[in-house]
Amino acid sequence: KTGQIAQYMENEGCIIANDPNRDRANVLIANLNRMGVLIARVTTRDGAKFARFENAFDRVLLDAPCSSVGMIRKSWRFLREWREKAVIKYMNIQKRLILAGYKALKPGGTLVYSTCTIDPLENEEVVDYLLRKTDARLEPIKLPVKTSELVLEWEGKEYSPELKKALRIHPNDNDTEAFFIAKIVKPGDGNG
Incomplete structure (x- = not known):
């Protein structure tokens, strides 16, 4: 979902993606890197x-x-x-x-x-x-x-x-x- 939102935003702006589960957050970071998403910051709060x-x-x-x-x-x-x-x-x-x-x-x-x-x-x-x-x-x-x-x-x-x-x-x-x-x-x- 974060990757799709970044695509809609044409990789401009800022996305804060939060998942309190560190394992899922790490998978999210890897997926965002693979997709070339530059505008997302991932938190685990x-x-x-x-x-x-x-x-x-x-x-x-x-x-x-x-x-x-x-x-x-x-x-x-x-x-x-x-x-x-x-x-x-x-x-x-x-x-x-x-x-x-x-x-x-x-x-x-x-x-x-x-x-x-x-x-x-x-x-x-x-x-x-x-x-x-x-x-x-x-x-x-x-x-x-x-x-x-x-x-x-x-x-x-x-x-x-x-x-x-x-x-x-x-x-x-x-x-x-x-x-x-x-x-x-x-x-x-x-x-x-």
């Missing part, structure tokens, strides 16, 4: 620490750690190892990360939140949490893919109708893994 860079980033991609249930086509291990306790743990991490990413975003900037799970607690719940805690708003996403219906109520809790602008992609929709994507905008023009 807790993503929640980026909240201290308030209003600093034009765009944030939060490819959130998740239970990966949407990856069962790749490996049944994800389904066998599924535990509600883990989903709750990931949801709490995701809520910390989405608030930090939003705080680091400049007014007028865009945050994309994505996971590879189908669990509403890690998707709609997390984005709804951000919508309730901040002035964030969602923008519709137009992609040439089939999608599934979003979850606007889960276990008796109703989520914001704004979530209809997000995308929920199940494995059977496009013969892929599962994805959840929300495009979040911070109000303001970015000029102050």
Whole structure:
């Protein structure tokens, strides 16, 4: 994803790519070097620490750690190892990360939140949490893919109708893994 973003940016500007897992960060560095990406700096911090860079980033991609249930086509291990306790743990991490990413975003900037799970607690719940805690708003996403219906109520809790602008992609929709994507905008023009 970092390499593709650098390509869209025509290798101009600056990308901070963060992965708290050192092994994955080292693989990322090797891939970026192989691809000729010159504008990326790779860090290995807790993503929640980026909240201290308030209003600093034009765009944030939060490819959130998740239970990966949407990856069962790749490996049944994800389904066998599924535990509600883990989903709750990931949801709490995701809520910390989405608030930090939003705080680091400049007014007028865009945050994309994505996971590879189908669990509403890690998707709609997390984005709804951000919508309730901040002035964030969602923008519709137009992609040439089939999608599934979003979850606007889960276990008796109703989520914001704004979530209809997000995308929920199940494995059977496009013969892929599962994805959840929300495009979040911070109000303001970015000029102050």
